Amino acid sequence: MRGFAFRPVLLAVALALALGGCGLFEKKKKEPLPGERIPVMLLEKKLEPDPRIADLAVRLPPPEVNPTWPQTGGYADHAMHHLSVADVPKKAWSIQIGEGSSDDRRLLAQPIVAEGKVFTMDTENHVTAYETGTGKRLWRMIVVPEEAEEDAFGGGMSYDGGRVYVTTGAAEALALNAQTGDIIWRQSVTAPVRSGPTVSASRVFAVSVDNQLHALDARDGAKLWSNAGIAEVAALLGGSSPAVEGSIVVAPYTSGELVALRIDNGRQNWTDTLTAVRRADAVSALADIRGLPVIDRGRVYAISNSGRMAAIDIRSGSRIWDIAVPSVQTPWIAGEFVFVLTTQDEIACISRRDGRIRWVMQLPTWADEKKQEGKVFWVGPVLASDRLIVAGSHGKILTVSPYDGKILGQVDVDEPIRIPPIVAEGVLYVLTDEGNLIAFK
Numbered sequence: 544m545r546g547f548a549f550r551p552v553l554l555a556v557a558l559a560l561a562l563g564g565c566g567l568f569e570k571k572k573k574e575p576l577p578g579e580r581i582p583v584m585l586l587e588k589k590l591e592p593d594p595r596i597a598d599l600a601v602r603l604p605p606p607e608v609n610p611t612w613p614q615t616g617g618y619a620d621h622a623m624h625h626l627s628v629a630d631v632p633k634k635a636w637s638i639q640i641g642e643g644s645s646d647d648r649r650l651l652a653q654p655i656v657a658e659g660k661v662f663t664m665d666t667e668n669h670v671t672a673y674e675t676g677t678g679k680r681l682w683r684m685i686v687v688p689e690e691a692e693e694d695a696f697g698g699g700m701s702y703d704g705g706r707v708y709v710t711t712g713a714a715e716a717l718a719l720n721a722q723t724g725d726i727i728w729r730q731s732v733t734a735p736v737r738s739g740p741t742v743s744a745s746r747v748f749a750v751s752v753d754n755q756l757h758a759l760d761a762r763d764g765a766k767l768w769s770n771a772g773i774a775e776v777a778a779l780l781g782g783s784s785p786a787v788e789g790s791i792v793v794a795p796y797t798s799g800e801l802v803a804l805r806i807d808n809g810r811q812n813w814t815d816t817l818t819a820v821r822r823a824d825a826v827s828a829l830a831d832i833r834g835l836p837v838i839d840r841g842r843v844y845a846i847s848n849s850g851r852m853a854a855i856d857i858r859s860g861s862r863i864w865d866i867a868v869p870s871v872q873t874p875w876i877a878g879e880f881v882f883v884l885t886t887q888d889e890i891a892c893i894s895r896r897d898g899r900i901r902w903v904m905q906l907p908t909w910a911d912e913k914k915q916e917g918k919v920f921w922v923g924p925v926l927a928s929d930r931l932i933v934a935g936s937h938g939k940i941l942t943v944s945p946y947d948g949k950i951l952g953q954v955d956v957d958e959p960i961r962i963p964p965i966v967a968e969g970v971l972y973v974l975t976d977e978g979n980l981i982a983f984k
Contacts, residue, residue: 590868593899601892601901601946603878606928612656612967614701615739615835616873619787622839625877626927626966632983633737636678641665643978644961648696651731651737651781654974657702659930666696670709672724675968678982684724687713699739699784701747702759709977710736710749716759730764732757738782741792744806748785748792752820756785756794756802758809768809772796777779781833788838791857799847813860819850819867833871842895844881846870852883854898864898872963875924875931881925882931884946890924890931890943896917904948910937922963927932927971934960934973956981 606627609617617623640663644650652664660672660681666685673680682691686709695712697858702708706727707719712735720728734753741748746767747759754772759765773796783795788842791812794802803812818830828865829848836845838857846852850869851860868891881893888908892901910917916979930942931949936959958975965972971983 554661557637560819574631589887589905590889590900592886592902596894596899596901599894599901601880601943603880603929608969609966610968611702612654612886612965612972613703614655614741615653615699615784616741616786616837617965618980619741619743620838621784621786621835621873622837622876623966624926625848626925626929628930628966628969628971631983632971635982635984637979637981638673638678638680640671640974640978640980641669642667644959644976647847649781650962650976650978651697652699652739653962653974654965654980655700655702655707655739656972657967658705660721661967661972661980661982662702662707663974663980664698664700664709664722667699668692668695668711670700670707670712670719670724672707672721675982678980682724683973684719684726686717686719686726687711695735697735697737697781699736701740701742703742704848708740708742708747708761710738710740712737714751716740716747716749716757716764718719718761718764720905728764730759730766733769738784741785741787741824743787745794746806747817748787748794748806750782750785750794750796752782752797754796754798754800756792756804758792759829765964770794770802770804770809770811772800772802773798783832784835786836786838786843791838791859793836793838793843793845795832795836795845797831797853799832799849801832801836801843801853801855802846803843803857812858815853815855815860815862815934817849817851817853818846818847819847819869831871834873837874837876839876844874846872846874846878846883848886852893852898858942866893866898866900868893872922872924875926877926877945880945882926884921885924888919888921890933890948892945892948902948904950906933906935912932919940920961922961925964925966925971927966932964936961936976938975940964940973 672685690712698711709717734751756770758767799818830850843855850950852868853865869886875882888906920936924931
């Protein structure tokens with residue numbers, strides 16, 4: 544970091560025998576089946592910069608201090624642009640938020656920051672408020688009924704108007720008093736929610752694991768309307784949160800569907816599907832939109848696990864461009880560029896205008912590259928003070944130049960990180976998989 548001063552012979556034989564054996568039984572040559580042949584490993588290829596924009600200079604707006612990070616993904620539209628942190632952030636404090644990930648439960652909730660407080664949610668369904676300056680605990684509330692505690696995990700939080708809105712793995716949404724943690728209202732939904740809600744225009748929007756978008760009244764939790772996507776048998780662990788701008792909410796589903804609806808009545812404006820060509824394994828075949836959709840200057844940017852990224856006009860639903868890029872992370876938009884962390888451990892800088900790739904940087908794939916042991920799962924990126932910040936399951940935080948992709952620095956926190964860092968008031972917050980929240984100032 545410029546500021547983070549961290550520092551197959553048997554297979555071939557078997558295949559030959561199998562092909563030779565075919566000749567023993569086939570009397571005449573078969574005609575090939577009609578249709579286009581698409582290699583099953585197509586999307587396993589590494590990304591390549593587009594030579595047509597090799598001379599395009601990457602210019603970014605100046606960094607700005609954001610006083611809050613009030614919702615999962617930042618603001619309701621998930622467009623955070625260029626944030627500001629100290630030139631040399633140093634560890635200010637760290638606290639244990641409660642229970643971290645275990646064999647049975649995964650820590651999923653991204654922290655949020657508002658009112659001079661940072662709010663967290665652990666795997667035992669405790670929502671806790673801390674002072675941002677010191678890490679001092681202010682209050683704690685368990686948000687899941689006792690009878691549901693054993694099986695419920697996941698969910699998330701958002702802040703708006705003096706309230707913390709919470710979704711849970713017990714198929715509920717709640718509103719808490721941000722000053723005291725007292726429960727203001729509680730409402731059931733159709734299935735567990737693994738991601739945080741999005742709050743806008745006095746409405747709470749949440750996507751449950753049965754692929755339903757729920758719209759609740761933020762004042763009292765009353766059910767306003769819902770929208771159902773295609774039900775999926777399998778999906779990636781976790782979930783995504785809707786994006787809202789103006790009168791439109793955009794819902795991401797595990798089926799790869801992206802649906803834009805009016806926030807007042809749930810009427811569908813348009814729908815799109817971010818599925819790609821078939822992949823080589825079961826996990827990459829899932830079309831899940833796991834990264835959050837981002838709305839910026841009249842466009843929706845979204846990306847799927849199966850390998851399709853698109854920029855879509857928010858009013859008409861028409862695609863402006865789409866490219867073959869697989870990711871489970873949220874795209875980060877700043878100026879005329881989009882930064883994406885792919886499932887192949889690459890960071891790509893993409894032109895916002897036409898989807899062409901300006902540069903690509905390969906992150907380490909293994910904790911031990913020589914022995915190729917310890918597969919690293921990366922999260923991010925976050926753009927702050929001319930640095931792209933990514934964190935890994937091997938406990939390292941890397942900073943990368945947004946201008947050319949060069950690695951600038953590294954810090955080791957000695958604990959796995961599987962939740963993207965956040966930035967507020969010039970402070971970088973990192974929540975480790977073991978439930979340790981670290982503030983860098």
